[in-house]
Amino acid sequence: MTAVYLCGGDETPGPRGTDCPNRLHDHPLPSSYVEADVVAHRRIAKRWSNRKCPDCGIYGWEKR
Numbered sequence: 001m002t003a004v005y006l007c008g009g010d011e012t013p014g015p016r017g018t019d020c021p022n023r024l025h026d027h028p029l030p031s032s033y034v035e036a037d038v039v040a041h042r043r044i045a046k047r048w049s050n051r052k053c054p055d056c057g058i059y060g061w062e063k064r
Contacts, residue, residue, distance in 0.1 A: 011035050017058070024053045024060035 014031035027048075029036040044050075047064045 009035070011039055018056055020053060020056040020058065022053050022055045022060070024051060024062055025058070027061040027063070029061075 010032065011030050013028045014036075016025055016028050018025050029039050040050075043061060049062045049064070050059055051062055052059050
């Protein structure tokens with residue numbers, strides 16, 4: 001029998017990624033690619049919006 005190792009599962013938000021004060025950037029995704037994808041899909045399913053910031057032009061998440 002071979003051991004199976006599962007990695008990931010750390011959904012801790014990554015760095016904010018911008019100094020822009022807009023609240024749109026208050027919900028960063030996790031730093032890991034796989035976890036970021038999982039969290040993004042979950043947010044979309046809960047009808048969060050991923051909008052472009054009017055102040056800095058960087059996309060961010062807004063709760064419904």
